[in-house]
Amino acid sequence: xxTYVQDLFTVxxxxxxxxxxxxMAVVILPDxxxxxxxxxxxxxxRWARSRNTTGDEVKDRAQMLAQLQxxxxxxxxxxxxxxxxxxxxxxxxxxxxxxxxxxxxxxPQAILDxxxxxxxxxxxxxxxxxxxxxxx
Numbered sequence: 001x002x003t004y005v006q007d008l009f010t011v012x013x014x015x016x017x018x019x020x021x022x023x024m025a026v027v028i029l030p031d032x033x034x035x036x037x038x039x040x041x042x043x044x045x046r047w048a049r050s051r052n053t054t055g056d057e058v059k060d061r062a063q064m065l066a067q068l069q070x071x072x073x074x075x076x077x078x079x080x081x082x083x084x085x086x087x088x089x090x091x092x093x094x095x096x097x098x099x100x101x102x103x104x105x106x107x108p109q110a111i112l113d114x115x116x117x118x119x120x121x122x123x124x125x126x127x128x129x130x131x132x133x134x135x136x
Contacts (some may be wrong), residue, residue, distance in 0.1 A: 032077025
């Protein structure tokens with residue numbers, strides 16, 4: 001009987017989840033959260049799924065996250081933001097557009113200083129009540 005060996009991705013995620021918004025992927029792990037591009041996450045996921053786990057969740061997670069060139073880390077996590085400034089700025093712009101609180105993320109101040117302000121979303125006008133129907 002063959003034994004099942006888990007892939008590195010499954011163990012690295014540790015029951016976490018991924019939310020995709022346009023070109024952005026928000027990765028929520030047990031001990032950290034991060035934002036990266038959807039393409040970079042898919043590449044790291046493909047890489048990690050093709051490898052066997054080491055048996056150590058923390059080590060597997062570190063190996064998988066090392067595959068990401070660009071990522072914005074949460075303030076509460078143990079990772080650091082990394083990548084080229086233009087890519088981080090682009091991610092921060094998408095995050096702001098999606099309504100995320102940028103203060104909860106480790107975004108360099110130089111990028112925050114040049115980001116355009118968040119768009120003001122006005123609520124739609126109220127729907128007028130329907131005219132009372134008259135019975136013939």
